[in-house]
Amino acid sequence: MVAAVMSATESRGLRRRNWLTNVNAWLLLLPAIVLLATFTHYPILATLYHSFFSLGRSGPAAFVGLDNYSYMLDDDVFWQVLRNNVIFALATVPTSIALALLMAVWVDKKIAGRSFLRLAFFTPTVLPMIAVANIWLFFYTPGYGLLDQFLKMIGLSGHNWLGDPATVMTALSVMVVWKEAGFFMIFYLAALQTIPPDLKEAAAVEGAGRWYFFRRITLPLLMPTTLFVSINALINSFKLVDQLVIMTKGGPNNASSLLLYYIYEVAFTFWDTTYAATLTVTLITILAAVALTKFIYLDRRIHYQ
Amino acid sequence: MRQNGYLIETIAAWILALLWLLPLVYCLWSALHPAEYATNFDLTAPLTLENFARAWRQAPFARYYLNTVMLVTLVLAGQIVVATLAAYALARFRFVGRDVLFALVLVQLMIMPDVLIVENYRVISALNLLDTIPAIALPYMASAFGIFLLRQAFKSVPNELVDAARVEGASSFGVLWRVFVPLGKTTYIAFGLVSVSYHWNNFLWPLIVTNSVESRPLTVGLAVFGAPETGVDWSIITAATVMTMAPLLLAFLLFQRQFVQSFMRVGIR
Numbered sequence: 152m153v154a155a156v157m158s159a160t161e162s163r164g165l166r167r168r169n170w171l172t173n174v175n176a177w178l179l180l181l182p183a184i185v186l187l188a189t190f191t192h193y194p195i196l197a198t199l200y201h202s203f204f205s206l207g208r209s210g211p212a213a214f215v216g217l218d219n220y221s222y223m224l225d226d227d228v229f230w231q232v233l234r235n236n237v238i239f240a241l242a243t244v245p246t247s248i249a250l251a252l253l254m255a256v257w258v259d260k261k262i263a264g265r266s267f268l269r270l271a272f273f274t275p276t277v278l279p280m281i282a283v284a285n286i287w288l289f290f291y292t293p294g295y296g297l298l299d300q301f302l303k304m305i306g307l308s309g310h311n312w313l314g315d316p317a318t319v320m321t322a323l324s325v326m327v328v329w330k331e332a333g334f335f336m337i338f339y340l341a342a343l344q345t346i347p348p349d350l351k352e353a354a355a356v357e358g359a360g361r362w363y364f365f366r367r368i369t370l371p372l373l374m375p376t377t378l379f380v381s382i383n384a385l386i387n388s389f390k391l392v393d394q395l396v397i398m399t400k401g402g403p404n405n406a407s408s409l410l411l412y413y414i415y416e417v418a419f420t421f422w423d424t425t426y427a428a429t430l431t432v433t434l435i436t437i438l439a440a441v442a443l444t445k446f447i448y449l450d451r452r453i454h455y456q
Numbered sequence: 457m458r459q460n461g462y463l464i465e466t467i468a469a470w471i472l473a474l475l476w477l478l479p480l481v482y483c484l485w486s487a488l489h490p491a492e493y494a495t496n497f498d499l500t501a502p503l504t505l506e507n508f509a510r511a512w513r514q515a516p517f518a519r520y521y522l523n524t525v526m527l528v529t530l531v532l533a534g535q536i537v538v539a540t541l542a543a544y545a546l547a548r549f550r551f552v553g554r555d556v557l558f559a560l561v562l563v564q565l566m567i568m569p570d571v572l573i574v575e576n577y578r579v580i581s582a583l584n585l586l587d588t589i590p591a592i593a594l595p596y597m598a599s600a601f602g603i604f605l606l607r608q609a610f611k612s613v614p615n616e617l618v619d620a621a622r623v624e625g626a627s628s629f630g631v632l633w634r635v636f637v638p639l640g641k642t643t644y645i646a647f648g649l650v651s652v653s654y655h656w657n658n659f660l661w662p663l664i665v666t667n668s669v670e671s672r673p674l675t676v677g678l679a680v681f682g683a684p685e686t687g688v689d690w691s692i693i694t695a696a697t698v699m700t701m702a703p704l705l706l707a708f709l710l711f712q713r714q715f716v717q718s719f720m721r722v723g724i725r
Binding site: 172180182184186187193194197253258266268269273333334337396418431435439 | 546
């Protein structure tokens with residue numbers, strides 16, 4: 152009886168506390184939620200919404216169903232920037248990861264000048280892409296630029312690296328690999344330091360060579376890092392477009408344009424915001440797919456390691 | 457044999473490192489020498505600061521510096537306050553809708569403001585904020601990244617410390633301020649360094665929403681200054697480029713370890 156009364160008042164008190172906790176928590180989250188709703192959730196929904204409408208340059212915007220999407224599928228430039236983006240990802244992601252791994256293996260060892268090497272590899276990470284683009288633009292300047300001067304010195308002829316559709320993607324990819332490899336290096340470095348040294352000793356006792364050890368022990372142990380870095384690099388390859396504004400403006404003839412840069416152009420040069428919204432829906436879908444793969448596949452995998 | 461392999465690897469590593477520094481060294485060379493030495497690497501070439509002086513005179517870099525400093529300060533201050541409050545709620549409160557709200561926060565990790573330029577431009581323009589520094593900062597103020605990192609840090613705070621503070625009569629805010637914030641110090645530093653680097657360097661969004669000297673950050677100012685159609689000397693452009701990079705680069709050289717560790721912590725999550 153007494154116990155029952157006790158629990159009744161107690162639960163009333165608890166409910167009151169509970170109510171207060173709820174209010175407190177929601178108030179704490181309020182600023183974040185308002186900002187996220189305004190600049191992330193609403194824009195995502197608005198992007199989707201606007202992609203179903205006509206621009207309404209003359210007269211009000213009208214619902215056009217999937218017209219923008221069928222226009223997109225017929226748009227050669229859209230397919231070209233998408234293809235460019237895939238090429239850009241294929242050119243930069245594996246290369247920067249391989250280089251990052253090489254750098255990390257070197258810097259992890261007792262190599263002469265280790266901290267200098269680490270500094271040299273990591274420095275491009277902290278530089279603004281726009282400054283980097285300025286410097287590399289000059290490297291690639293035809294005739295006068297550093298690369299052509301070097302080629303002239305060894306008796307080869309110069310080339311308009313950024314002006315030729317055949318070389319522009321390679322030229323930009325080299326720059327991006329330079330900018331990113333050192334960033335990925337630090338993740339490998341962290342992972343390498345978690346490999347127990349006795350593993351190496353045991354392998355040495357067994358007479359395993361360094362290459363064998365690297366291939367059969369180190370590389371498999373680094374697999375989660377490799378997956379993590381690959382996905383981040385892949386996402387980056389859809390976000391990195393600053394360099395295009397300075398170096399090529401997506402040219403020549405869209406040969407170096409990427410999806411996000413095309414969105415920027417369509418929205419802020421041609422002011423076709425509904426088509427830009429349609430393109431953004433495509434980009435969001437790609438990014439969400441990559442991120443979900445990461446969530447579902449990668450996070451679980453690492454967990455079970 | 458072993459010795460040889462080691463030597464070859466050391467040499468290869470050094471060659472790669474020097475190659476990696478080459479663009480930066482070249483930029484400094486060109487910025488510090490008269491224009492006629494821009495591609496003429498004569499070690500006896502006279503050093504000069506004239507390129508910097510001319511860049512400084514030809515474009516309002518002082519204003520751009522001020523804008524960038526205001527921008528990164530505003531973003532960081534906003535992010536830290538917003539993320540601390542949100543992370544505290546998500547880590548230490550049990551309330552209705554917590555998981556849904558956390559999922560809504562995580563959406564921003566997938567779809568960053570960087571790709572929502574079209575609609576965010578509409579929002580900023582509807583708020584009548586175009587061409588202002590808050591316009592650049594606002595989309596980034598609630599950082600899912602920051603909330604996520606701080607939530608993790610707050611979750612690992614031992615309950616005994618919280619209880620002890622409560623016994624001493626601290627309120628929820630008191631506990632947050634006296635227990636959680638001090639214990640999250642390393643997370644704050646890591647997140648702060650990465651955030652400042654990111655926003656110091658950010659370009660596309662500021663380019664879109666700014667249109668005047670009064671609001672342009674350094675990166676956009678540099679792009680406007682260095683545009684090929686302006687016909688400015690290459691040496692002066694490199695001087696401006698050095699000015700844009702210098703503060704972060706110096707900070708990095710001074711606090712290398714913190715930078716590398718911060719980028720790693722924030723990257724790994």
